[in-house]
Amino acid sequence: MRKSQNQHRRWMVFRKKIVISAIIFLFASAPLPAMLSLDAAAFQGNAGQSSLEIYYTIPRKSLNWQSKNGLFHGQIPLITKISFRGNIIFTDTSLVQDKCLDPAQIDSEQALPHQMSLAIPPGIYTISANLNGTKQSVSLEYFVPNFNDTELRVSDIECISDLAEPSPGSIFNKYGKYAVIPYPSRLYSLDYPVLNFLFEIYNMSWSDDKESKYEIKTRILDLNKKLMLDLGSETYSAPLSNFPSIHSFDISALSGGTMNLEIEVHDLTNGNKSLSQKRIYMLNPDESIAFLPKDDPTIMSEKELDSLYYILQPLLSNTEKRLFKNSNLQAKQSFFNSFWAMRDPKPETRHNEYQLEINRRIQYANQHFNSQFRSGATSDKGIILLKYGFPDDVQVFRSTSNSKPYEIWHYYDIEGGVQFYFGDISGFNQYILIHSTKNGEFQDPNWHSQLKY
Incomplete structure (x- = not known):
């Protein structure tokens, strides 16, 4: 063959x-x-x-x-x-x-x-x-x-x-x-x-x-x-x-x-x-949109800004989302200038440490979580990584005769300790969020049932 x-x-x-x-x-x-x-x-x-x-x-x-x-x-x-x-x-x-x-x-x-x-x-x-x-x-x-x-x-x-x-x-x-x-x-x-x-x-x-x-x-x-x-x-x-x-x-x-x-x-x-x-x-x-944002929004095209918005939606408030959607090119450029500036932890330094960290998370997600239908940064793992950073610990459970493979991500400093559960439900290494102990995130106390063959 x-x-x-x-x-x-x-x-x-x-x-x-x-x-x-x-x-x-x-x-x-x-x-x-x-x-x-x-x-x-x-x-x-x-x-x-x-x-x-x-x-x-x-x-x-x-x-x-x-x-x-x-x-x-x-x-x-x-x-x-x-x-x-x-x-x-x-x-x-x-x-x-x-x-x-x-x-x-x-x-x-x-x-x-x-x-x-x-x-x-x-x-x-x-x-x-x-x-x-x-x-x-x-x-x-x-x-x-x-x-x-x-x-x-x-x-x-x-x-x-x-x-x-x-x-x-x-x-x-x-x-x-x-x-x-x-x-x-x-x-x-x-x-x-x-x-x-x-x-x-x-x-x-x-x-x-x-x-x-x-x-x-x-x-x-x-x-x-x-x-x-x-x-x-x-x-x-x-x-x-x-x-x-x-x-x-x-x-x-x-x-x-x-x-x-x-x-x-x-x-x-x-x-x-x-x-x-x-x-x-x-x-x-040249019509495809790079998933890694540029440092300066003022030199980005409207397609690039829309692509950046598509990736960063988990970090935006509903008010920010409505504001962006009603903006023209110049307003979108100003929007992301303000977005990064408001979150800059050290405005006196040359670089925006928050922006650098978000770029690092996007790059890591695209390198490790890509699937045939979604980019890594927009996958369930990528979204959690984008919102909460890298986990403190990851438990990996391989497939058994009774269970599909899954992972548990641990964050010890959030709400006294939270976990995110990702399961490869499809069998094609496409892990989706099946449960979390974090307030406001998807929760399913019977998450084990999703992993049964």
Whole structure:
């Protein structure tokens, strides 16, 4: 088996440890604002039809919020239309709903994933989506292939933001084992460089008395079909029909531009091949935001200031957050000048010791706590490190037959001694805060139950 030099993880369908996803996620290249996004993928269906899945992200700020029983309830109608040869053949209105404590605290980068599916004959369709009562609309022309013959076929590719444990009635449940969270914007950057996707393979040739092999090649091409990044190939024994193949690659080596992710499946038994492509977008390196702030806010661009705000939110009061969000470039520069100056423990010295310490914590978090979906500084460990500094002691508990791995961070000089409990619930070295004894932080007295297999 040959693997690419790029980081690559292949999630097998029988793996029990899967990533737990929040239903709200940040736009890939935060601090870019979230926007209404639309994508689709077709899979094998029944009775000569294909199964078309349509994926959306809805800006959370677009919802109409009303207070009820101590919470704010938000909703907005999402209207989807499908046309064939100029005639509308399908219309659907879905009510996208959410809850929050305070809509004023919702960031412009937050988006809600959504999806729907329907059986449809092969053909070329126009899919359009609109958030009712707004000017936000998007459309795409989509070719739905025929997967119901006997030839080797690869389904369309679905780009995903995360895998989650299935929950009853979830629209994201798939294969009986996963909730697959779509990523319809397909926008990547140095700050969000991990490409996650899945596809299915149909009509593999195999028999009980002869081992059958197939090869999957993965590469990224520009629009002129020039190879931009070879993600390698892997060889497997032929699986059962409709085997979902789920992959993850680090594509940070790419330069910016619009490209095609291409999957080629080669049946090594009979020589048959099948291709599938998905359009993706990579921001130019100079458009990506460095996570380590500069010393002088007055020389920072608005994107850099927004990125700094995104990292430092745990240190800001609600008043400071509202002030920053209502500021222009010059006001944002002044905001951070004041932010650092007010916290400088020794104004008479040349350097701001507080700023240097915060920069050190950010740098450490990014070096040690990065995961495929979050930067280290914005991970749960990074946030606690940013707020309270380095722990006095860390207890590390490895995985056992009855428990997932976890850590306990001890701070002896806070409130007479507090602890923070982080568990690798997903099994992908992505530790989340599962309990704390610190007042005002997340607490779960039954935190042990989260660690059970």
